[in-house]
Amino acid sequence: MNNKAIITSALPYANGEIHLGHVASTYLPADVTTRFLKLNGVEAYYVCASDDFGTPILIQSEKEGKTPAEYVAHWNKRDYDDFSAFNIQFDYFYKTSSPENIAFVQDVFKKLNDAGHIYEQEIIQFYCNNDKKFLPDRYVKGTCPHCKAEDQYSDLCESCGRVPEEIADPKCSLCGQVPTKEKTKHYFFKLKNFGDSLTKWLEENTHLQKDVKKYVQNWIKSGLIDWDITRDITWGVPVPLDDAKDKVFYGWFDNHLAYISTALKFLNDKGIDGKEFWNSADIYHFIGKDIVYHHYLFLPAMRLGINSEYKLPDYIPTRGHLTLQGKKISKSRNWYIGLKDFLEFYPADYLRYYLVSINPYSQDDLNFDWDDFTTRINSELIGNLGNFVNRALGFTKKAFDGKVPKIESFDEKDSEAEEKIKNLASELGSLLEQNHLDRALKKIMEFSSFFNTYFQHKEPWTKGPGTANCVYLSVNAARSISIAIFPFLPESAQKIWTQLGLCGNVKDSSWSGISEFGVPAGHTLGVASPLFVKVEESDIEQHKKQLGSFEK
Incomplete structure (x- = not known):
């Protein structure tokens, strides 16, 4: 076991409350692992940040009459408070909109550009004449060209996990109208050039899950697609080029770089050489299965593109999604349980026990069931x-x-x-x-x-x-x-x-x-009392009735 470790988990999007589905696959396993490593004498640090950029935040902040910065500051604090109540113990919790991350992202881009891994290209992009704007990422929905799943976002198919080159049957997710196509210039990262080096990394890293590694290798064999890394919106990390004043980086270009920039900020402030620590530590990135493409292809390729100045991950523990009473979690249908709400009824340890006990180290989905929760507790x-x-x-x-x-x-x-x-x-x-x-x-x-x-x-x-x-x-x-x-x-x-x-x-x-036998003969115990209180089935029935209702 390495005597140093940096642990990260997929960044929470600063656009709403943390629910049980968020903590099950990423934050709780990362927290348990960090605590275990620290007990083992490893100098381990768990760092995280709120993911602050993107169109949804821009739109929602406008609706609430706030600046995007004000809006994400609210959710950054709320998320941290909710995590803390659940005893997720970050060593440092920061934000992708920090000056340190913005500067780091721009520096990485410049290095990639200087190395010849970036090019500019005129593209045809979806444009909504009704909303008078280009429609990036999650504002176009349609059919996945790979697996034919319907109602998928244009930047990620949640069914097969791939990033579509172009979504079929597109519709504006704001107004539902069919968008037109207009010309715009974007910057691209030459992902195609990294097939061999990604394959080599995958083959040499023995810690990665074999099933995940196998289908990522199949993606590479079937041909990688160069990656559009800029967007025509105002809220994001500005592209540091004179002819790109109205463009920002795509959220997936900047957010995983915050793993590094946040760790560097934290370590350097402690008087530790952050870069040296990063490159000598075991690096863990805990994720859910829906973002494998980003973490197994985009993330390592970008680090390879700057000559592995910051080492690639040693571990990418990947787990499935949490369903609720056998159904997919949906905030719009109120089919979810907010973490804050849950902790008002039961101790954090009850939920921690249940979620770990039903969560194998695999991509299989797990199900939160109120009756099973009651029985297990x-x-x-x-x-x-x-x-x-x-x-x-x-x-x-x-x-x-x-x-x-x-x-x-x-x-x-x-x-x-x-x-x-x-x-x-x-x-x-x-x-x-x-x-x-x-x-x-x-x-x-x-x-x-x-x-x-x-x-x-x-x-x-x-x-x-x-x-x-x-x-x-x-x-x-x-x-x-x-x-x-x-x-x-x-x-x-x-x-x-x-x-x-x-x-x-x-x-x-x-x-x-x-x-060890650390309680010797003659030692006097403290006061013994029951550790836990029974979960009452009558209360559980009330919690079940809350699901799907809008009276919360």
């Missing part, structure tokens, strides 16, 4: 983990006045329990290093279940032989759980730590400490 989190910790600590308080007893000779069951603790750190670590977060969480629950059974088998309440061993091992197992669940459930981890009567913060522990 009540039977797994409360009935298993919460039950074990409470009974182990509560019994010690009651039977031994809160003092951990001295151990005696271990019997076979005690030795088995001891081995479970000794092996847990390495077993979990291996899964987390491979990004199998769901499997690691399941392993913790199996560990807790084992100790529930062990405690029941030993019957310490009879105060027979082996009672002291049972209490000693169970209390230390609770300590192991406290550290092990910290990346997943940070608030609950600290509660257990405090109930164990341990000093400081669980986040300052080491990962290897999971398998």
